[in-house]
Amino acid sequence: MTVALANTLTSRWAAAADGPAAFSGAGVYPLLALLAGVASGPARDELLAVAPSPLELPASGAVRAAAGVWTRHDLPLAPGWDAGSRLSGDPAADRARLDAWAARSTGGLVPALPVAVDEDTALVLASALAVETQWRRPFDDAVMTPAGGPWSGLRLPSLSRGHVAADALAPLRATGGVTLLTVEGSEDVDVVLCLGAPPAAPGAVLATAIDGFAGAAPATAGPGVHAEEVDATDPAPELVVSLPSFDVTAGHDLLTMPDLFGLRTAARDGTFPGISPVDLAVSSARQQALARFTALGFQAATVTALAMFPLAFHPPTARRLRVTVTFDRPFGYFAVHRPTGLVLVAGWVRRP
Incomplete structure (x- = not known):
């Protein structure tokens, strides 16, 4: 059923964009399904209408897939949300790390993540899909x-x-x-x-x-x-x-067709309480794709990425005192009755 839904997204994208040179609904769908699971309100409804269930991309000798999550180092996260890798806040360093991930995940076919990252970027979600096969009968x-x-x-x-x-x-x-x-x-x-x-x-x-x-x-x-x-x-x-023979590349801005991908409210209002108590909105959603058909075989790769920014988030500006107490050798204890101060039980811990 989920495969049919992903294929429907690919078909609708083909019709809406009048046949892009290279694109992948399967590369976008897992990110939309992930967002649908952590969104609320109208954003959740719109995303669920496009991607109501998770899609597990196939893995074989001809197909490899990868997913990545990066969150800003000071973004508070909701319980249960996997922080993934943390963005350092240094755009140049973060850009280099993300580009390296894209190149590694596609065997160098797509050398860079297609979204911009700056000091305001709170979250980046990405999927990579690479296909390489040889013909049974070459041309x-x-x-x-x-x-x-x-x-x-x-x-x-x-x-x-x-x-x-x-x-x-x-x-x-x-x-x-x-x-x-x-x-x-x-x-x-x-x-x-x-x-x-x-x-x-x-x-x-x-x-x-x-x-x-x-x-x-x-x-x-x-x-x-x-x-x-x-x-x-x-x-x-x-x-x-x-x-x-053909060798084509294409870049796509998914936010130019927000209704197709269920991203209209997600890009305008957010929010995603399943990720963070901070209100987040999708600031950029892009895909870079290529396809190559030769006498011997076929290669294709896509990297799809969504960047999110906080609608209202003020990073910490104060410093606080933090005191840490560690009991790392034998210690005593006792239990006290609070109203009377009566010690009910006491003892000494010699071994943990």
Whole structure:
């Protein structure tokens, strides 16, 4: 059920942003679910509408995920809230630590956390997701010169491969007028390519593909598909695939679409009593993403981060005397009746 909710967020994001170059609803969802569990009032209701249950990101040889929490060193925390790592209050030092975490968590694919950190930052939540898989059947390098469309006449570096087998057409499917091609990875991650017919908007094509993938039907016709009978010595069908290689990056400001992510009240009013008695609001919510499709395989990584600031918080300005008493050698004790001063029991502790 939670997977379906995360996929719905990805689909809605694709449609609302009209097909970003690279993005991950799965990278955002765990942070929204975490905030929903510690928010109150309208902020909680809005977050629960988007992410009502936790999502555990898969971990395998092809997928790795990480999460991080950093709180300001002087921020009082609610009982039970894990302080995680503490921000030092030195923006340059904190920035270096957060960037190092992003690079380490994505194998260097995303070298920096996408949110700013300054002396007013009270909390940073982050998730990192990295995917890397090799193709079961690699592609060959080729050149493509489209005869029509926006790329007409361009000479493009491309990838191609052909496969003759009884099940060669199994990866080709269609849903809602969108052609889907599954490129199988060598482990447990595949990449699905989707193509719609002009003038369908990119966001609509992506949303249709994501929503309909599970029920997509086998197809030998559709956008980008050309079927013909050819002479051969083997009657088994052949699937020939041609596409440009790609290497894309994108940055996203989630607060430009606050309703999509359930962050409108969280960014305006807060509050999150499950984190701190101090009223907090989301000051920044961003994702940095990349995807790379080559002849040998696929790489992708996202780092999503939310920064929070106190709506009204005055750090301590006074100094106090602190006295510590330690009983670290044999000591005596007694119990006294308070109204009368009667000592009821007494003794000496020789060994702890």
